[in-house]
Amino acid sequence: MRDAHGAIPDISEIGQQQQLVTEKLNLSGMxxxxxxxxxxxxxxxxxxxxxxxxxxxxxxxEISWDAxxxxxxxxxxxxxxxxxxxxxxxxxPDELEQKENKRALWRIFVAGFAxxxxxxxxxxxxxxxxxxxxxxxxxxxxxxxxxxSMIIAVPVIGFSAMPFFSSAWRDLKNHxxxxxxxxSLGILLTFFASVWATFHGGAVYFDSAIMFVFxxxxxxxxESRVQKRTTAALRILTQLSPAMxxxxxxxxxxxxxxxxxxxxxxxxxxxxxxxEHIPADGVVINGxxxxxxxxxxxxxxxxxxxxxxxxxxxxxxxxxxxxMQAKEVGGATQLSALIGMMESASLEKPPLVLLADKxxxxxxxxxxxxxxxSGLVWWQIDADRALWIAISIIVVTxxxxxxxATPGVxxxxxxxxxxxxxxxxxxxxxxxxxxxxHIVFDKTGTLTMGKLQVREMLLASENSISTAIAMALACQSxxxxxxxxxxxxxxxxxxxxxxxxxxxxxxxxxxxxxxxDGEVYRLGSxxxxxxxxxxEISIPAGFAEQTLTVLANERGNLLWFAxxxxxxxxxIEAIRNLKNKGKxxxxxxxxxxxxxxxxxxxxxxxxxxxxxxxxxKYEIVRKLQANGATVVMVGxxxxxxxxxxxxxxxVAMGQGAPISQSRSDVLLMSNRLLDLDFxxxxxxxxxxxxxxxxxxxxxxxxxxxxAALAGWLEPWHAALGMSLSSLIVVVNALRLYLLKQVVYLxxx
Amino acid sequence: MDILYLLxxxxxxxxxxxGAVFWWAVNHKQFDxxxxxxxxxxxxxxx
Numbered sequence: 001m002r003d004a005h006g007a008i009p010d011i012s013e014i015g016q017q018q019q020l021v022t023e024k025l026n027l028s029g030m031x032x033x034x035x036x037x038x039x040x041x042x043x044x045x046x047x048x049x050x051x052x053x054x055x056x057x058x059x060x061x062e063i064s065w066d067a068x069x070x071x072x073x074x075x076x077x078x079x080x081x082x083x084x085x086x087x088x089x090x091x092x093p094d095e096l097e098q099k100e101n102k103r104a105l106w107r108i109f110v111a112g113f114a115x116x117x118x119x120x121x122x123x124x125x126x127x128x129x130x131x132x133x134x135x136x137x138x139x140x141x142x143x144x145x146x147x148x149s150m151i152i153a154v155p156v157i158g159f160s161a162m163p164f165f166s167s168a169w170r171d172l173k174n175h176x177x178x179x180x181x182x183x184s185l186g187i188l189l190t191f192f193a194s195v196w197a198t199f200h201g202g203a204v205y206f207d208s209a210i211m212f213v214f215x216x217x218x219x220x221x222x223e224s225r226v227q228k229r230t231t232a233a234l235r236i237l238t239q240l241s242p243a244m245x246x247x248x249x250x251x252x253x254x255x256x257x258x259x260x261x262x263x264x265x266x267x268x269x270x271x272x273x274x275x276e277h278i279p280a281d282g283v284v285i286n287g288x289x290x291x292x293x294x295x296x297x298x299x300x301x302x303x304x305x306x307x308x309x310x311x312x313x314x315x316x317x318x319x320x321x322x323x324m325q326a327k328e329v330g331g332a333t334q335l336s337a338l339i340g341m342m343e344s345a346s347l348e349k350p351p352l353v354l355l356a357d358k359x360x361x362x363x364x365x366x367x368x369x370x371x372x373x374s375g376l377v378w379w380q381i382d383a384d385r386a387l388w389i390a391i392s393i394i395v396v397t398x399x400x401x402x403x404x405a406t407p408g409v410x411x412x413x414x415x416x417x418x419x420x421x422x423x424x425x426x427x428x429x430x431x432x433x434x435x436x437x438h439i440v441f442d443k444t445g446t447l448t449m450g451k452l453q454v455r456e457m458l459l460a461s462e463n464s465i466s467t468a469i470a471m472a473l474a475c476q477s478x479x480x481x482x483x484x485x486x487x488x489x490x491x492x493x494x495x496x497x498x499x500x501x502x503x504x505x506x507x508x509x510x511x512x513x514x515x516x517d518g519e520v521y522r523l524g525s526x527x528x529x530x531x532x533x534x535x536e537i538s539i540p541a542g543f544a545e546q547t548l549t550v551l552a553n554e555r556g557n558l559l560w561f562a563x564x565x566x567x568x569x570x571x572i573e574a575i576r577n578l579k580n581k582g583k584x585x586x587x588x589x590x591x592x593x594x595x596x597x598x599x600x601x602x603x604x605x606x607x608x609x610x611x612x613x614x615x616x617k618y619e620i621v622r623k624l625q626a627n628g629a630t631v632v633m634v635g636x637x638x639x640x641x642x643x644x645x646x647x648x649x650x651v652a653m654g655q656g657a658p659i660s661q662s663r664s665d666v667l668l669m670s671n672r673l674l675d676l677d678f679x680x681x682x683x684x685x686x687x688x689x690x691x692x693x694x695x696x697x698x699x700x701x702x703x704x705x706x707a708a709l710a711g712w713l714e715p716w717h718a719a720l721g722m723s724l725s726s727l728i729v730v731v732n733a734l735r736l737y738l739l740k741q742v743v744y745l746x747x748x
Numbered sequence: 749m750d751i752l753y754l755l756x757x758x759x760x761x762x763x764x765x766x767g768a769v770f771w772w773a774v775n776h777k778q779f780d781x782x783x784x785x786x787x788x789x790x791x792x793x794x795x
Contacts, residue, residue, distance in 0.1 A: 037791065055781050110767070117763050121756075141752055148756050152763065 019067035020050065025076075027059050028085035039082060046070060046078060061086075077258055080244045083275040087243055104221060111160040111214035114152045115207070121149045122207045146198040149206040157191050161213045177364045179399055185368075186395035187213060190715055193387055202384070208716035212395065215723030222730050245279035246271040251323070264329040272322045277314060281328035281335075284309045289320030338423070338669075360399035367397045367705075374709050388715055393708040396718035397701055406690050412736040413686040421654075421670025422679040429665040432648040433680055434687035435630050439578055440621060442635035443589035443599060444481075444547075446653055447673075448565045452481055452547065454488035458540055458560040466558040467492075468499055470551040473512045473523040476504050481549050482512065485523070485561055508614060511549070523551045525590065527611070533557075547595050565595070567602060574673035575603045581680060584629075588617045617643045634668075634676065651676060686736055693729045700725050 030036055036054050039061075043052045048069030054061040063075065072088065079086040124145060128135045164180045164187065171178035187209055194204040246256045251269035261279050264270070269285065272278050278291070290302035293315040302318055305311055311324055313333035330336070375390030414424050424430065441447050459466065467489055474486035501514035501521075511524015513532075522532045529552035530537060539548070543562050551559040575585055587608040589596045600608035609620060621643055624631050633647035644650035644664055652664035653671050668676055704721055707713050713721075773779060 106771075109770075113763070113767065117759075120759075138749075141749060144752065144756050148760055151760055155767075 020064055021067045021072075022062065022064040023072060023088055025061045025063060025079075026087045027054065027061055027079070028087075030054075030059065030084060035084070039079060039084060042082060043075065043078060046075065049075075076243055080242065080276075083273065085242055085277060104217075104224075107160040107163070108214065108217045108221060111156050111210060111217055114156045114160075115210045115214045118149050118152045118207050118210050121145045121152070122204075143198065146194075146204050146206075149204060150195055150198050153191060153194075153206040153210055156210050156213055157187065160217065161187055164213075164216070177361050177368070179360060179364070182364055182367060182394045182397065183216065186391055186718075189387070189391050189394070193391070203388075205388070205715045208714075208719045211716065212719035212723060215719070216726065219723060219726040219730055222727070242277040242279055246273070248323075251285075262330060264326055266326055266329060268326045268329075270324050270326055272311075272317045272324060274317060274319050274321060276317055278311050278317055278322075278324070280313045280324075280326040280330075281333045282311055282324045282326040284311060284322055284324050286323040287321050289322050290318045292316040292318055363399050364397075367394065370705075370709075378711065382711075385711060389708065389711050389713075392713045392715050392718040393705065395715065396704045396708045396713060396721050399697070406693065409686050409689045409693070409733040409736060412733055413682055416682055416736060416739065417679055420678055421668065421672060421675045423654075423667040423669050424665070425667060426665040429649045430683045430686055432630060433632065433666075433683035436583060436632045436649065436680070438584045438586060438624055438629045439632045439634065440586045440588055440617075440624075440647070441575075441605075442633075443587060443591055443596060444565065445636040446634050447571050447587070447599060447603065448567055452484035452563045452565055454484050454561050455564045456543070456560075456562040457488070458543070458562075460540075460557045460560060465499065466551055469501075469516055469521050470523055470559055470561075472499055472501050472516075473504075473514055473521065473551070476501070476514070477506050477512050479506075481547075481563065482523070484563055485549065488561075519553050521551065521553050524549060526550060526592070529557055547591055565599075567599060568671075568673060570672055570674040572603050574677045575605060577674070577677045578680065579604075581677075581684075583632075583680075586620070588612055588620060590614075614642060618646060621646050634673075635664075682736070682739060685739060689732060689735060693732055696729060696732075697725075 027039070030039070040052060040054055043049060043063070046065075048066045050064045050066060052061065052063045065075065076086045076088075122145070124135070124137055125142065127133055128137045161184075164184045167178065167180040168184035171181055190205050190209040190212075194206050194209070196202075197204045243261060244258050245261050245264055247259050247264065248269040248271060249255045249257055256271050264280055268280075270279060270282070274289070284305050284307055286307060288304075288306045290304045291311060292302050293312055305317075305322065311317075311322070312335065313328070314335040328334070371390045371393040374393060375386050378386040378389050410427055410430065413430055414427060417424055444452070471486060471489040474482040474489065476482070499516050501516050504512065504514040506512050507524070507528065510528035510531075511522055513520065513522045513524075515521070520532065522529050526537060526548055529550045532552055533554050533556050535556050537557065540560055543560060547563040547565050549561045549563060550557045551561075579585060585603075585605050585607070587596065587600050587603070587605045589608075589610055590612050591610060593610040596608050596610035599605075609616070612620070621631055621633065625646070625648075630648045631646075632649045632651060633644055634651040634653075635644055636653055644652070649666060650664040651666040651668055654667050654669040666679070700721075704713075704718075708718060
């Protein structure tokens, strides 16, 4: 390798005066060959770098440097200064997995190579019984070939098949018959019986044993690759956060320092250059750019950001410099919450899989007993074949469809959904989504954008402090209505001192209440205000069809706010699709009749209920379930807590409550209802594939086991059958990827 | 067919030798990057 000046270093000099350190790095952000050249060129120029080589295919680099002239921190900083990400490999969760992967590939290679060779040795014995060929195999040569086969089989048994043996041993120690027990038994019996036959005469089946190991390893590899596609998304997420960040020493002065991302704190002012990953959740203070949030929200097009926009840790700042203030750092960012959620979902096993595992165990015990007794029976009939028939029975049965296929389908489903912005927090949701009959939508923030804007404000009575009180109350809540009112009032009367309020409390589904100057004030829905003053209400002209919020005290309504509520652009299409799937759609809202009916008419929803309290919504869902319905509830995750818990599947919009507080089963990260529709399609197909796999498993075993009992199967038939059956079931799971994925254009 | 007594053991030796060489090659990163060494000829490197 060339050194910093392009010359090949003199070996004798290295190691004598220098403290040579070598490290492997994971690089990110390299989009082309020119990036690779740039980084290599610049880093090799650093004083102290001895060798630096990038492996573009794996996004890794190897660097060795003189520890007295340079530190790892400086090297990483140099790379990030260029606009790329760099992390030491040892810190990445990849490392151990890479080693495991390599071993697995080696095992398959050894098994495959040995399989080909052993076929060559076994071939003459196959040919001898054929009458057309004038073949002759003397006992000496026969033994020679068998010996050669045995020697080839040893590395396969000793190395390639080891995972099966250690897994079976682990199962047996836990008093549990797992899938690998009959597999290991089959392999070992075949091997040792063949060894005996090598020296004492008889048929040998080394080829069957090796082929069995090879095919099974192949099936397992494909299955783990499918699983990896899910966790690959997870791993990419963990590498999104940069290692370093630029922090302003005292904003608005321009001086910045480079700091470790772990030392960032809330309210730090940060500078994010073009091409960098954003280091924390926060708000843009200055600058204009667009950010790529694809991996977090599934939004495939960049989102434009300007002053006041929220930015997410881990997203990429594309073209302009941004100055931002950090609001959430480290473990509190949305990125961290997302990672945590995906990790726990992937560890969880849905009920169907657990059930399958339990049955598989019982099934295997029965098979082993069956094999033993049929071996005894055949011993009476034809002693030579008894052992081979027993082995065939053990080997041919496959609980693989139960233990292999279901996880395969589940992983594929979770992965595809995640790519389309649907985050499955609980994998059992797939089952419920597939069998859903009713879908219940909330209105504000779900069917509508939730970006409420105050269209008009009316003072019901002359009261100079009413707007100030309204603003003070609005600032106490993060509800979209409060935010809209707060923004509106801030624009009209800025810099006014907000009165101090006491006894502040927020009532879900109602509003906010507080006391000022001895009087109780409420900011919220008409009903909420009415509870306070119980006066006759006449809605001002022109306000009837709007979403209304009032500020009231005990004497009556003081301020009226009319709020605009925009329907999501894909709501109509999504609901149409869902109805075409045969689902019954409901709209439940706490808002007023006119507003709710207007939205229901636009979306073509037949059943809509207005003026509901959370208890009212709960009651409706409960009645549906009492009639046998499976209910999917789509809401904003926070205000409808009890109803969401009651529903069979709860779906929360991603823009709603902070992820960490959401208790729902599914998070619609992309906020697009069409993605929910796609999610239902995926869940239905996934469930169908699982049922197909189970049906195939039953059919296969029903045919194969009697065949083995009757002595119709040679060990190699059994090996082939079992392996192919596993493979079929795993490949069937891949059919899920054939589903057309939703591609949409962002509205201007 | 006496020659088989030589050829078959020889084939075994060959199988293991091939396996060993492949193992060496992978472990010494021979297969890691098949393109860049060739490309480096056309790179703009000073000196």
